[in-house]
Amino acid sequence: MPIGNLRRGLAAWLLIATPIAAVAFEPETLGNIATLPSDRTHFVWVPDRLLGHSLLYDGQTGDVVATIDSPASLSPKSPLLAASRGEFYSVDLDYSRGRRGDRIDYVTIYDATTLEVTGEVVLPHRTSESNASLHHAALLDGDGFLVVFSQFPLPLATVVDLERRSVAAEIPMTGCAGVYATGARSFATLCGDGTVVQHQLAEDGRLASRIPSESFFDVVDDPAFMSAGRTGDTWHFVTFLGVVHGVRFAEDAATVTGSWSLVSDEERAAGWRPGGLQLVAAHAGAGLYVVMHEGEPGSHKRAGPEIWRYDLATREREARIVVPNLAASFLATQLGLEADGWAEWLLQLVVPPPGAHTIAISSDDAPLLFVRSAELGVVAVLDARTGEHLHDLDEAGLFGPQLGAL
Amino acid sequence: MSGIDEALEGLTRGLARRTSRRSLLGRAAALIAGTAAVPLLPVARASGESTSERAGRVPAPTESLDGPAGDPKSCEYWRHCAIDGSACACCGGSATTCPPGTEMAPVTWIGTCRNPGDDKDYIISYNDCCGKSFCGRCVCNRNEGERPEYHWYRNNDINWCAGAKSQAYHCSVAIVVGQATEGQPEK
Numbered sequence: 208m209p210i211g212n213l214r215r216g217l218a219a220w221l222l223i224a225t226p227i228a229a230v231a232f233e234p235e236t237l238g239n240i241a242t243l244p245s246d247r248t249h250f251v252w253v254p255d256r257l258l259g260h261s262l263l264y265d266g267q268t269g270d271v272v273a274t275i276d277s278p279a280s281l282s283p284k285s286p287l288l289a290a291s292r293g294e295f296y297s298v299d300l301d302y303s304r305g306r307r308g309d310r311i312d313y314v315t316i317y318d319a320t321t322l323e324v325t326g327e328v329v330l331p332h333r334t335s336e337s338n339a340s341l342h343h344a345a346l347l348d349g350d351g352f353l354v355v356f357s358q359f360p361l362p363l364a365t366v367v368d369l370e371r372r373s374v375a376a377e378i379p380m381t382g383c384a385g386v387y388a389t390g391a392r393s394f395a396t397l398c399g400d401g402t403v404v405q406h407q408l409a410e411d412g413r414l415a416s417r418i419p420s421e422s423f424f425d426v427v428d429d430p431a432f433m434s435a436g437r438t439g440d441t442w443h444f445v446t447f448l449g450v451v452h453g454v455r456f457a458e459d460a461a462t463v464t465g466s467w468s469l470v471s472d473e474e475r476a477a478g479w480r481p482g483g484l485q486l487v488a489a490h491a492g493a494g495l496y497v498v499m500h501e502g503e504p505g506s507h508k509r510a511g512p513e514i515w516r517y518d519l520a521t522r523e524r525e526a527r528i529v530v531p532n533l534a535a536s537f538l539a540t541q542l543g544l545e546a547d548g549w550a551e552w553l554l555q556l557v558v559p560p561p562g563a564h565t566i567a568i569s570s571d572d573a574p575l576l577f578v579r580s581a582e583l584g585v586v587a588v589l590d591a592r593t594g595e596h597l598h599d600l601d602e603a604g605l606f607g608p609q610l611g612a613l
Numbered sequence: 614m615s616g617i618d619e620a621l622e623g624l625t626r627g628l629a630r631r632t633s634r635r636s637l638l639g640r641a642a643a644l645i646a647g648t649a650a651v652p653l654l655p656v657a658r659a660s661g662e663s664t665s666e667r668a669g670r671v672p673a674p675t676e677s678l679d680g681p682a683g684d685p686k687s688c689e690y691w692r693h694c695a696i697d698g699s700a701c702a703c704c705g706g707s708a709t710t711c712p713p714g715t716e717m718a719p720v721t722w723i724g725t726c727r728n729p730g731d732d733k734d735y736i737i738s739y740n741d742c743c744g745k746s747f748c749g750r751c752v753c754n755r756n757e758g759e760r761p762e763y764h765w766y767r768n769n770d771i772n773w774c775a776g777a778k779s780q781a782y783h784c785s786v787a788i789v790v791g792q793a794t795e796g797q798p799e800k
Contacts, residue, residue, distance in 0.1 A: 257749075
């Protein structure tokens with residue numbers, strides 16, 4: 208049928224059909240755009256390296272509620288939420304011609320309800336990236352400052368004043384990596400001499416003081432992972448062999464509060480040790496969670512079959528949580544199998560479980576633990592206190608080492 | 614000497630001051646600061662020599678190995694003991710050559726791998742090839758002696774394309790830059 212005749216035919220059909228439809232029901236409105244709810248208690252960002260974006264899931268329902276583009280040249284960084292400002296921040300990197308041309312590093316500012324872009328801050332230095340990009344950006348307490356890590360040509364931190372939406376300071380951090388929020392105007396970094404260095408900022412965001420801790424780990428024999436967990440004023444750094452070092456941060460001090468082992472002598476002899484990528488998570492009430500495996504030197508990025516939970520007050524292990532079979536869950540979704548049906552049951556039986564690289568925990572009083580293998584597009588949701596596998600976040604992209612619980 | 618090279622040399626000196634002698638940070642960090650940056654170092658000298666000059670002093674590692682240990686496309690290739698990424702041999706390049714149209718990052722991380730043919734340890738420079746999107750083929754992650762990002766020259770997580778014109782990571786090569794005269798302290 209010629210196009211002109213087709214159009215005339217359609218128009219005639221609509222003229223006839225519309226009055227009939229109008230009496231049948233109230234017409235739906237065109238152009239509606241969803242917004243995000245104010246209750247984000249169990250929301251979690253799932254960044255994807257290959258798709259170049261971060262999906263925001265409601266961990267309670269398992270639904271995707273929004274997406275933020277995450278321009279990066281390797282691994283996107285999880286967007287950060289400043290609840291008091293009602294804003295998300297994404298540290299982004301773009302080139303004018305795709306993968307080449309003029310480079311620009313910038314912070315994109317999103318309204319946390321509409322996800323509309325409301326501004327950006329161009330960064331003066333090349334932002335860093337790594338396989339997991341853990342602790343390459345930190346929102347300081349009180350939502351006043353965002354700190355972005357750069358590694359080349361020199362390690363440094365760029366402090367962004369979120370009120371003024373401008374760069375407040377550029378602070379060299381020679382020999383160190385990562386930025387860890389330690390207060391409203393302070394952050395720490397992990398250093399190659401086995402210390403952390405506390406950076407205190409003045410009111411305008413410029414560096415006021417730099418305070419190193421004592422050296423508390425051996426960089427060669429038992430280094431601390433970049434992944435670490437925070438409760439209150441203390442960061443818990445975990446080493447390759449399973450030692451936990453607590454460091455308490457104050458305005459003018461970074462104090463090592465003690466070291467303890469995740470493993471018994473027998474477990475150590477059997478090879479049990481931490482491993483993975485974002486392998487540590489902490490919650491003030493529920494404790495410290497670490498992905499564990501039986502390995503050997505060089506196995507420190509291996510996915511772990513278990514997550515061990517510790518009471519931070521007693522330093523006693525309270526649970527050994529078996530990581531759900533994420534490969535079976537992923538395949539079941541891809542194959543369109545009925546949830547909890549016999550075919551999925553069979554998959555759970557025959558597909559080797561890949562373990563977990565990455566965990567994150569929500570900060571509420573009934574916390575959820577999110578569990579991910581970097582190589583599979585699925586995230587398991589567990590009751591953090593009991594370890595019960597509640598459900599999965601399906602079709603969670605293709606590949607990614609991070610999770611960002613709000 | 615580029616700005617990055619100068620900066621890395623400064624960083625190397627700073628690290629060396631801050632770190633114990635045992636860690637060898639100052640020495641090894643200089644090794645990876647690029648062959649153009651610190652031409653007086655042994656590895657830099659080696660790479661600046663002709664093949665015949667080098668062959669006269671240090672025999673080349675054995676490459677005629679059976680099975681995966683001799684296959685640059687395999688994760689078990691003997692040079693891949695600390696690689697993290699796509700092997701360039703699967704992406705249009707080779708163990709020592711970046712694929713067409715990419716750029717080899719001048720700054721990188723190093724590993725020490727044992728060649729099963731001659732049972733000697735060799736220092737491997739894992740240079741990233743940059744400027745195109747992730748190749749995604751023959752992805753391999755092995756971490757013998759690998760260390761976190763603050764111990765940066767031993768770290769394979771960092772996107773080393775940061776030292777290239779484009780930070781887009783494509784794949785990694787594994788270039789032998791010298792024979793190790795002592796075992797690496799990191800296990």
